[in-house]
Amino acid sequence: MxxxxxxxWMNGTAEEAGQFYAAALPQTTTEVESRYPTEGLLDFQQPLAGQALTVSIWVGGTKLTLINAGPEFSPNPSISLILNFDPSSLEDAEAQLDATWAALLDGGTVLMPxxxxxxxxxxxxxADRYGVSWQLMLTNPDGEPAPLLIPNLMFAGAAQNKAAEAVEFYTSVLGGNVKAMFKYEEANDVVTTDSVMFTDFTLGPDIVSAMDSGVAQDLAFTPGVSLQWDCEGQEEIDRIWDAMSAVPEAEQCGWLADKFGVSWQIVPANMGELMSRPNAFEHMLSMKKLVIDEF
Incomplete structure (x- = not known):
């Protein structure tokens, strides 16, 4: 599971984007999962009253969540989404890759041809019309089967060359193992031979990948793309929060920023049920770390 x-993070376009991705990506469906209440909102949230709060899309069975909010943040390539087109599991994989590329490029920008x-x-x-970055790859049908979608963290700017340290940290806190790690064979002005060209690793049941940028770029992790971790109970929330939160001013409504700048949402696994309780949204707004008994 x-x-x-x-x-x-979507600037008021989550429902529209959900429909766009359902049409653009293979094996993808979308659904509005929650809506803003009509009362108890902060002033800046008033224009969103009654609108979608979260819209989910499922890409090959993997869930992504679109957060409907304002212009405060936007996605950037520091966290991208790899789409693996595997001929052993996808019929007409190359044709599907070409069609997906054309759809995402409509209103988008090429980052690597x-x-x-x-x-x-x-x-x-x-990068598509919403600023979300996608890496499309035709995989080797004789290799190990890969999920259709895998998130990728690129360490650049202030986090340059910290990919290996981050992977060790995340797997120790959340539980996981490194599957493979490849280092740069030659150093340049940005990377050393200890820098990570590519690695994939597990976090719980999920696969994630990471890399150190091979070129200098002023690119930082932001809440424009965040990672949500579902916890079984308050004890797990407390442990992970204490281990990961490194920026006190970023703590709000279950959000934190770790020492590498990556934004996380540390939430109860039954968040949907908690948010259905009376005044739950208002209660959540008053919290930093989420406390289940306070919903």
């Missing part, structure tokens, strides 16, 4: 969910690379016979990196 999925425990890690990537959350994408679609073409042949040493690690894939067809690969491209695109």
């Amino acid at each position: 999925q425990q890690l969910t990537v959350n994408l 679609l073409g042949e690379y040493p690690f894939s016979p067809k690969y491209g990196w695109v």
Whole structure:
């Protein structure tokens, strides 16, 4: 059962974006999961009263959540989504990759051109019309089967060359193992031979990947793309919160920022049920770390 969910910040466009992704991505459906209440909102939330709060999309069975909010944040390539088009599990995988690329590029921007690379016979990196970054890859049908969707963390700017440290930290706190790690063979002005060119690892039942940027870029993790971790009870929330929260001013409504700048939402696994309680939204707004008994 999925425990890690990537959350994408949308500037009032979550429902529209959900429909866009359901049409653009293979094996994808969408649903409005929750709505803003009509009362008890903060002033800046008043324009969203009654609108969608969270919209979920399922890509090949993996859930992503679109958070409907304001212009405060936006996604950037520091956290992207890898789409693995595996000919062993997807019919007409290359044709589906081409169609998905064309759909995401409509109103989007090419970050790496679609073409042949040493690690894939067809690969491209695109930021779509909502600023969300996608890496599309035709995988080796003889290799280990990969999920259709895997999140990727790129360590750049102030977090440059901290990918290995971060992976060790996340797997120790959340529970997981490194599957594979490849280092850069040659150093340059940005990376050393200890820097991570690519790694994939598990967090609970989920697979995540990470890399150190191979070029200098002023790119930082922001709440525009956050990672949600579902906890079984208050004890797990307390343990993870204490281990991970590193920026006190970022603590709000279950959100924290870790020492690498990555934003996390540490929430109870039964968050949906808690939010259905009377005045739950108002109660949540008063919390930093979520306390189940205070909903």
